[in-house]
């Protein structure tokens with residue numbers, strides 16, 4: 051973490067209901083609102099990594115994403131197509147990184163995009179990862195300067211919000227431009243019409259407090275009270291799924307031709323998916339989730355998140371965001387592109403620094419063989435098991451009998467079903483991964499229970 055980020059502090063004015071010991075709202079400057087909104091632009095894998103570093107002994111789990119991330123950590127380089135594949139999942143990059151450089155407190159400063167060529171440079175190829183192999187077979191580890199795209203942002207402008215006035219942030223993270231009318235309404239709505247009941251406190255907020263806020267947006271509906279008054283780690287509220295898959299509110303544009311098929315190992319009496327046995331496509335889909343920024347994960351998942359303050363913060367972000375780069379669709383760096391992408395995201399065609407100097411290679415492919423362009427992250431022709439809470443293991447790492455024994459179900463209680471998923475189910479799976487600790491059950495409930503029971 052850059053030293054400057056460690057040391058940056060903002061001052062918030064908290065208006066506190068002294069009787070109930072609750073924050074009514076906070077008054078904050080534009081720079082802090084930008085930092086708060088930047089939480090939404092973090093890739094999911096980055097969120098998991100930051101929260102792990104924040105509370106090393108007991109990291110805060112984000113749905114099934116923490117297990118997904120652990121699965122990448124636990125798999126060997128040999129299980130991936132290239133070393134860069136593992137790297138791009140553990141340290142996902144976002145196209146918002148450039149904007150976030152201008153934040154007063156940047157949660158994950160990257161050293162920017164780097165470009166590497168083979169040494170001595172004789173080919174016309176370059177890669178964004180120093181572990182890539184050139185088509186001549188040499189390692190591409192010689193860094194070259196990147197031709198800069200000449201976008202000079204006005205420093206006077208905010209990063210996400212432009213209005214220079216101060217802002218009101220409610221305890222459940224609704225953000226609005228400050229006005230007397232709004233302040234009066236807020237005070238009245240919480241029964242603090244009598245101003246003797248409220249007091250004003252000045253608090254400092256630095257990196258640690260922002261990290262606690264990041265936990266709170268997933269877990270608390272009183273984020274400011276929990277961060278500044280209770281000063282305690284929020285209690286885990288993510289429930290295992292007990293109901294059928296949450297209804298998708300948003301229409302997902304149909305692209306029926308692309309499907310991914312896998313085998314679900316199902317317990318007959320309640321049709322619960324115990325685990326899934328699959329090839330590389332399903333795992334590539336799940337691993338892509340780590341590269342998706344939180345804002346896009348929310349956009350794809352539809353509405354009605356019944357946890358934390360996430361929905362309020364996201365709505366405020368959309369209302370106040372004046373960024374030139376605001377997009378309706380998630381755009382990921384080009385190297386996350388792969389052929390069976392079922393999520394409603396797009397990948398940039400070529401990197402912004404694409405230059406006439408060299409041809410940028412797909413770091414997922416091997417130097418000599420560029421024919422596999424658009425391949426996924428994990429090694430082709432590998433079988434994996436995926437548990438309900440999204441722990442992924444290559445099948446060569448555990449014995450079949452050992453796996454069945456762990457299920458603690460008699461063999462005639464277990465059946466195997468083929469399931470094919472398309473775009474809609476992929477979005478359900480992303481949503482379920484965010485909201486529950488039981489993603490397969492929540493997302494594919496309908497896929498199994500509707501089927502007639504057949505012996506296998």
Ligand SMILES: [Zn+2]
Nearest residue numbers: 168173184186
């Ligand atoms: Zn070369």
